[in-house]
Amino acid sequence: MAELAPKVYEIKIKDMEFEPPTCNIKQGDRVYWTNLETAGMHNATAKDKSFNCGDLPSGGWKSGQYQVAKTTEYGCRFHPGMKGVVKVE
Numbered sequence: 001m002a003e004l005a006p007k008v009y010e011i012k013i014k015d016m017e018f019e020p021p022t023c024n025i026k027q028g029d030r031v032y033w034t035n036l037e038t039a040g041m042h043n044a045t046a047k048d049k050s051f052n053c054g055d056l057p058s059g060g061w062k063s064g065q066y067q068v069a070k071t072t073e074y075g076c077r078f079h080p081g082m083k084g085v086v087k088v089e
């Protein structure tokens, strides 16, 4: 049986929110974070520090690959109100 190819997901950062707020992926999939604001920095840091996309300026993006099945809450270090979840199964 052929193995399923890893998928790529995009989490958009816009209007001070992560979209989608919960990203459901499978082990080995990749997530792209894209800052679509016209100005301003954003960031996505896991609560448990298991990932950090770095500081993203307007137009910036960063990808990460997730190998471990778990649910991780994350937030933006610049804006405490911005929250999201990556669920890896």
Ligand SMILES: [Cu+2]
Pocket: 016, 041, 042, 043, 076, 077, 078, 079, 082
């Ligand atoms: Cu932010």
